[in-house]
Amino acid sequence: MGGAEQQVAALAREYLARGHQVALISLTPDCEVPLPDAVERLMLDLHKNPLSMAQALFAARRFARQWRPDIVNAHMFHANLFARILSRIAPLPPLVCAAHSFSEGGRHRMLLYRLTNRWCTLTTQVSEASRAEMIRAGAVTADRVRVMFNGIDTEKFRPDPALRARTRAQLGYGGETRLIVTIGRLAAEKAQTMLVDAFARMAGDAPAHLLIVGDGPERGALAARIAQRGLGHSATLLGMRHDIPALLNAADLFVLSSRVEGMPLVIGEAMACGRPIVATAAPGVAELMGDVDTIVPIGDTEALARAMSAALRQANEDGAADGTAEGNAEGNADRAAAVRRDRIVKQFGIAAAADRWLALFAQLSQSGGARTGPVRRCADA
Structure with missing residues (x-):
């Protein structure tokens, strides 16, 4: 259910809508993200041992030979490395390896990227900061x-x-409660414990509730921090959810506290829903937000608390863009929501992303030794 997985599924739907054919090779047998039925798939069950790797590679080689793609586009570290190794035992068309994180997991992974750099046609990154970090680390x-x-x-x-209105009612929140939402994997790099600390510092403000959406290895630590701060009645670990558009619409404020990101899709999703945002200056955040809303330094709990309080005060003054505000307040909220959404639609919509990818695929297909003719088949690993 991560951002990269959601991106692969969204691009697959867009490619199919434009008349292309898409196949998916997954390194795991499960798939939590809905995919169109038209996507052909090979669901592997890869484990971290040589025998499993060999079996997976030969299964992927058989699939690639039968399917004969014009482009192979791998996403995230493990699939990128798998596809690069696959290119050594199977003739592949241009291979594009998409990285989705600032560090991609640290120096050992960067070393593996460096050693296999020439086994792919091109590497992509999701932000300028992430691209610069890969170059600095010598990965590419x-x-x-x-x-x-x-x-x-x-x-x-x-x-x-x-x-x-419907989602807030289902969650049990009235109009007087300001709802702060954060969404993401519960992991150290997302720094949700800092968010809990910042929320505790603003507990004396107007009634507010913090919803932390997602799951991961830090869930126990977060539960302990919430209890330690005495926030059991005002902060909730909501777990994994499949109604993210509803939760974003229900929010009065969306907050991202991350230390490390590639390009946080959830920021764009919140902006597309018109929600006010406070975010740390993680890689990719400024490129998405521009000068809209508030960015604070990474790791600065006090600055995060101040920005959250200020954003909620502004929301109270403007009124939520939900048809309940009156006069100028409603106009201010609607205009702010429209500015957020307009930026995402024009610069970061899925149609625009598909345009960029397909243009790149066509360029590589014409110059990289793939079969001639239009790009019709895209395989995502």
Whole structure:
């Protein structure tokens, strides 16, 4: 259910809608992200041992030989490395390896990227900061990596006053409670414990509730921190959810506290829903937000608390863009929501992202030794 997985599924839907054919090779047998039925798939069950790796590689080689793609586009570290190794035992068309994180897991992974750099046609990154970090770490040379921004499904993520009211009612929040939402894997790099600390510092402000959406290895630590701060009645670990557009619409404020990101899609999704945002200056955040809303330094709990309090005060003054505000307050909220959404639709919509990818595929297909003719088949690993 991560951002990269959601991106692969969204691009697959867009490619199919434009008349292309898509196959997916997954390194795991499960798939939590809905995929169109038209996507052909090979679901592997890869484990970290030589026998499992060999079996998976030969299964993928058989699939690639039968399917004969024009482009192979791998996403995230493990699939990128798998596809690069696959290229050593099977004739592949141009291979594009998409990285989705600033560090991609640390120096050992960067070393593996460096050693296999020439086994792919091109590496992509999701932000300028992430591209610069890969070059600095020696994982790739500057001429073999380019930025390809992720895309947001702006039809799925959009302001919906009726959905907002319905979701808040289902969650049990009245109009007087300001709802702060954060969404992401519960992991150290997301720094949700800092968010809990910041929320505790603003506990004396107007009634507010913090919803932490997602699951991961830090869940126990977060539960302990919430209890330690005495926030059991005002902060909730909501777990994994499949109604993210509804939760974003229900929010009065979306917060991202991350130390490390590639390009946080959830920021774009919140903006597409018109939500006010406070975020740390993690890689990719400024490129998404521009000068809209508030960015604070990474790791600064006090600055995060101040920005959250200020954002909620502004929301109270403007009124939520949900049809309940009056006069100028309603106009201010609606205009701010429209500015957020307009930026995402024009610069980061999924259609624009698909345009960029397909243009790149066509360029590589014409110059990289793949079969001639239009790009019709894209395989995602």
